[in-house]
Amino acid sequence: MPASPSAAEPVTDLVAQADTMLCADRQFGDSAAIGERNLARFRLGLTMLARHDGEAADVLRTTAAAADEHLRPLLYDPVLRNCFEVDLARLESGRLGHSSFGAYVSGYVPTPAADAPSSMSSMGPCEALIRPYRSAWPGLGDAWVLTEPTPHGSSQEKLVGRLIELYRGALGDIRAAAPVDPADSVRAVLREGAELLATLLPAAGPGVLGHVTMVGFTHRESEEGPLQSMSGGDPLPSTVLLAPERCTSPWLAAESLLHEGAHLKLFDALRTGSVVKNATERVPIPWRIGSWTVIRVFVALHFYVHLLVFRAAAASAGEAVRERFGPPPSVEDLDEPSPGTPAARSGEYRTSAERARYLAECVLSLPEQALTEHGHRFARWLLAALRVVDDDAPRPHDRAEATTRRAEPWQPPENPSGGVLQRITPVDACALPGLGQLVVSPTRSARMHWLNARSWTVYSLCDGRDLGSVRTAYARAVDLPADSEEVNRQVSDSVRRLVAADLITHDM
Structure with a gap:
């Protein structure tokens, strides 16, 4: 059900908050x-x-x-x-x-x-x-x-x-x-x-x-x-x-344009940042025959969150909007589940809110290692926007599985302590300094790689220095103590990813 506004936070304020949140994330919104x-x-x-x-x-x-x-x-x-x-x-x-x-x-x-x-x-x-x-x-x-x-x-x-x-x-x-x-x-x-x-x-x-x-x-x-x-x-x-x-x-x-336009927006966003590690992993969908991939779950949840925000806005539309465009539909059109599905037998999952909550629970129950860094960010962003307009949306603490299926605590990756780190050349690249990102492709490669500000900084320092010198220079660049665990974590993780992407070499 839509969120019940308090006297200090009327529906219009909640809608404005959710509308802003849908555009706030730099990667997906x-x-x-x-x-x-x-x-x-x-x-x-x-x-x-x-x-x-x-x-x-x-x-x-x-x-x-x-x-x-x-x-x-x-x-x-x-x-x-x-x-x-x-x-x-x-x-x-x-x-x-x-x-x-x-x-x-x-x-x-x-x-x-x-x-x-x-x-x-x-x-x-x-x-x-x-x-x-x-x-x-x-x-x-x-x-x-x-x-x-x-x-x-x-x-x-x-x-x-x-x-x-x-x-x-x-x-x-x-x-x-x-x-x-x-x-x-x-x-x-x-x-x-x-x-x-x-x-x-x-x-x-x-x-x-x-x-x-x-x-x-x-x-x-x-x-x-x-x-x-x-x-x-x-x-x-x-x-x-x-x-x-x-x-x-x-x-x-308007609802049709929101539905299909949101899909196109996500299509563009996913071109520059994957959200799942295993594209074949599937999730049962009680209102449809068969199951969906995790990415399809994300696509559907992305739409339902936008739709619920739109309907909350419609419900709180003022007289000027109603005079110009006519009154909004009073009742949501129910979408019947596919015949023979669990939802068809139980009568559940016929509304957008019910389906959004189920998909949100699916996301919360995923093991942490199933998603990329972007995937976790995407999930946090969508679930936060959903909770603004739906009091009954699940929260992480609502599902014990969300905490019991976490990955093991982070351990520093193994990186050789000797030798030098060197960027592979030649490369072609496009820099986006305003977004803190660099997209780069070695000329011998058929793939492109997206670096965030952290990895970009480490990448720029791999000019023949050893790992210790890279750490020292990185700490200076980000204004952190050179011997801090955070610097070691950030540099080690970035070096591991850069080596895996064939963007740098480690020469003994």
Whole structure:
């Protein structure tokens, strides 16, 4: 049940607190920081691809060196982002061949459409094919509405063919009809839904919308019923697909955009920080047949926390909001469990709050070693936001298992005391000093590595010094006693990770 506010902490204050918390974490909540890291990953990834594809090397390196305002539309173009991710996966597995990204971007000149907003300095290739140009939510972001593209020339026809191929692949139907050209009334409600989302959640709403590039309307029937909404992910990046019926009211449209936009935001965040160590570990889900991976549990919990904050905001919406957008739905639509599941038999887990609590308990019961450092941070952040709007959300002390299944106390890793520590060269890297992060890839490697401020400092000191000298210099840099346990812990842990990543060597 939603939190019961005290006289000193009314619902509106709790909603504002939760809204702020959803954007506070620099790794997973701050959309500007997420975008900055993804641009750095994009630049470095293109440089890595250029090392292995001589034919497209020049255009890849030129693209990597472009200004942010020209690079961003390429990163968030659905076709180019898909090509980039596929290229990186093939590079890592040793199967790259030629870069498909390089093939599509060769000869592309970023030129805004005549009817595009004057504030847009450039467009992605797919966006530039849409005529007439239709902004999804003017004033809140550069997202655009997908209609039937109008290509000119063979290169544009190839791009359109790939876009429609990805669109049908995301729907799971190669025979799916072309995207629906939405009526003016549908587009008007879409815009109102975005404005409502930004009004109710002034911190989290615009951030979520900023991760959406393309909005498409479609009809699809499946064994599970008609499509309501979906986000593209890898198959159709930066894209939200909606049934036109989701835009019959601003409230329905706003909830759909929050749902799918939150997924896209998390998709971008996870590209620069994994949360689980074992991608195959599974968790039983009582309202669905079968089980989910831990990462899917996190994805679902991430959405449910956002949804509960949105509904708390809706419940406390003032008269101005109700007059502009109409009254919010009075009752939550119940989601029936899959037939034959434990939840279907017991009648439980039909509401978002019940499901969020169950998923939170799953996270709390995970052994500590199942999650990465980012995973623990992600869990703490989500659970803290959930508890603001749900008094009944589980806390760590609610589950004995959460304390009995902890990993053994930390022990200093074994590092040789003699010899010198030396950075491997040459490398390509992108620095993000404002975030305290460095992303780096040795030129002989097909992988990139993210260093936090601590590891970055240690990495910079591995210039032929021995371990003791690195500790001394590190202590001076972070203003800690050189002989402290904390310095020994931080340096030893960083050195271990840098050696494991093949970023430094230890030469005797």
